[in-house]
Amino acid sequence: MNCMMSVRGRVRRGIPARMALSLVVLSVSACGGGPAESAGPAPAVYTSSCSPCHDDGLGGAPMLGDQAEWERRIAKGINTVRRNAIDGFEGGTGIMPRMGGRPDLSADEISSIVDWMIAASQ
Numbered sequence: 544m545n546c547m548m549s550v551r552g553r554v555r556r557g558i559p560a561r562m563a564l565s566l567v568v569l570s571v572s573a574c575g576g577g578p579a580e581s582a583g584p585a586p587a588v589y590t591s592s593c594s595p596c597h598d599d600g601l602g603g604a605p606m607l608g609d610q611a612e613w614e615r616r617i618a619k620g621i622n623t624v625r626r627n628a629i630d631g632f633e634g635g636t637g638i639m640p641r642m643g644g645r646p647d648l649s650a651d652e653i654s655s656i657v658d659w660m661i662a663a664s665q
């Protein structure tokens with residue numbers, strides 16, 4: 544709200560319409576800040592290997608962006624959640640395949656994708 548009001552104030556002081564519009568765009572992006580912004584762009588491996596299940600919650604996978612669901616899982620401790628993704632996991636909602644079906648990756652790589660998924664779901 545405050546952001547829009549300050550823009551309106553500036554418009555009244557006589558800034559040309561086209562500039563005012565770009566001010567609105569600027570202030571909206573500065574005041575917004577969705578999950579994708581704080582977490583950065585999706586890692587390529589997430590998009591190719593994890594998103595088929597985790598974007599839409601396929602087969603009981605915790606959905607990217609589902610804050611409550613991820614909070615419930617993080618309550619076990621972040622290391623357990625990472626370990627479950629690495630070793631594979633059946634937690635009652637479905638089957639998480641070992642390393643998300645990418646045994647060619649290192650445990651560190653899987654962990655950093657898990658961290659990104661969590662950051663994108665807060």
Ligand code: HEC
Binds near residue numbers: 592625
């Ligand atoms: C074939 C579908 C599928 C793919 C592909 C997949 N997952 Fe999952 N994932 C699941 C399901 C289903 C669960 C939920 C299991 C449960 O809690 O019963 C899950 C759970 C998880 C969890 C939560 C573990 C916990 O302790 O609660 C993490 C983290 C995770 N996946 C990471 C990944 C990563 C990283 C990838 C890609 C490298 C990936 N998944 C690929 C289906 C998938």
